[in-house]
Amino acid sequence: MFLGKVVGSVVCTHKDESLSGLKLLVIQPMKDAEREAGKRIVAIDTIGVSGYGDLVYLAKSRESGLPLGLELVAADAGIMGIVDHYHTIKTGRDRI
Template structure:
């Protein structure tokens, strides 16, 4: 599972039939201690109604196709949750404002 920040979206008018009507977002993985960018951004299908600047949970591979929205859909990453807080060793490193 990846924790990341939604930094943009992808618009595609021509795409696979099972992707029609699905929201594709660009997620920047984050280091959980300092909440700074960590790695290359990924494109993920949104299953929870997340938006720009939100910190989200992303699953990839076959796990990305296990939601009602993504079942049978050709995706490799899916946003499955919006993060409210992150706490590591008793220290809160992120809190949704």
């Protein structure tokens, strides 16, 4: 799993049946709440309530569609939840 920030949405006139009724959102992967990490991706909103500016946690690959209870979903990333708060403790080994 990894953190990301919702920075946009995708509108499709035609899409795979497994994505019917799901929002597609543009996500900026994040190292933490302040620092970006890599290129933007498109993810399915498996919880249905994510919106612009939300800090979310995501899963990639096959795990992206697990909350939907479907055998196979045409997605590379899926939002698993919205982050309300998180706390980390820095150690000498942290390289964030």
